[in-house]
Amino acid sequence: MSLRSAVAAPFVGRGEPALAESEFVVALSLDRDWFSPDQATRLADVAVGEGLLDRTDDGLVPTFDPEAVTIPEGFVPSEELLQRRSTFEQVLDRVVAEGVEKREAVAAINRLQGSLDVTVEAAAVLYARRQGVDVSDGAERALEGLDAGR
Numbered sequence: 001m002s003l004r005s006a007v008a009a010p011f012v013g014r015g016e017p018a019l020a021e022s023e024f025v026v027a028l029s030l031d032r033d034w035f036s037p038d039q040a041t042r043l044a045d046v047a048v049g050e051g052l053l054d055r056t057d058d059g060l061v062p063t064f065d066p067e068a069v070t071i072p073e074g075f076v077p078s079e080e081l082l083q084r085r086s087t088f089e090q091v092l093d094r095v096v097a098e099g100v101e102k103r104e105a106v107a108a109i110n111r112l113q114g115s116l117d118v119t120v121e122a123a124a125v126l127y128a129r130r131q132g133v134d135v136s137d138g139a140e141r142a143l144e145g146l147d148a149g150r
Contacts, residue, residue: 006034006077007047008066018058034077042082049084051137087141091124091133098133 010019010027019027021044028040035043044060047053054061085093088109095105105127113123121142128135 002075002077003047003050003081004052004064004069005071005075006043006081007052007062008064008069009034009071011062011066012069012071018056018061020059021055024060035079035082039079039082046082046084050090087121087138088124091121091128091135091138091142094133094135094138095124095128095131098131100131 006028009032010024011017013027013031014023016023021041024044025037025040028035028043029037034040044053048055048060051063054063092102092105092109096102109120109123109127112118112127113120116123116126118126119142121138125135125139125142128138
């Protein structure tokens with residue numbers, strides 16, 4: 001996933017387990033020249049929202065092992081990464097990454113949504129879990145969406 005690669009790059013490049021947000025921004029904007037400082041800050045926000053980074057007292061900390069991510073030679077991330085994806089899109093991407101055909105997954109999610117009368121996010125999380133895909137963070141966001149609708 002290119003978002004994971006873009007997020008991993010500053011940590012791999014600096015060899016640190018945590019970076020101040022300013023260091024993360026400098027690594028993406030000045031060191032790699034991938035984004036403007038404002039865009040790099042936005043990328044951090046998106047990564048936090050998608051569960052790839054945590055904001056702690058030590059700064060930004062990845063929730064995955066950056067060293068395990070392959071950053072292809074000549075990789076340049078797209079500005080599309082700066083757009084936050086919905087919980088449904090995130091869960092669907094994980095299901096597809098596990099080998100389920102996208103059309104099949106969307107159809108099954110839609111059937112679940114209709115039969116259970118829940119949000120598409122909740123249906124997607126249920127479908128993913130039935131497929132054995134860990135979407136714990138998506139489940140939390142789907143639950144927040146259900147609570148907000150009460």
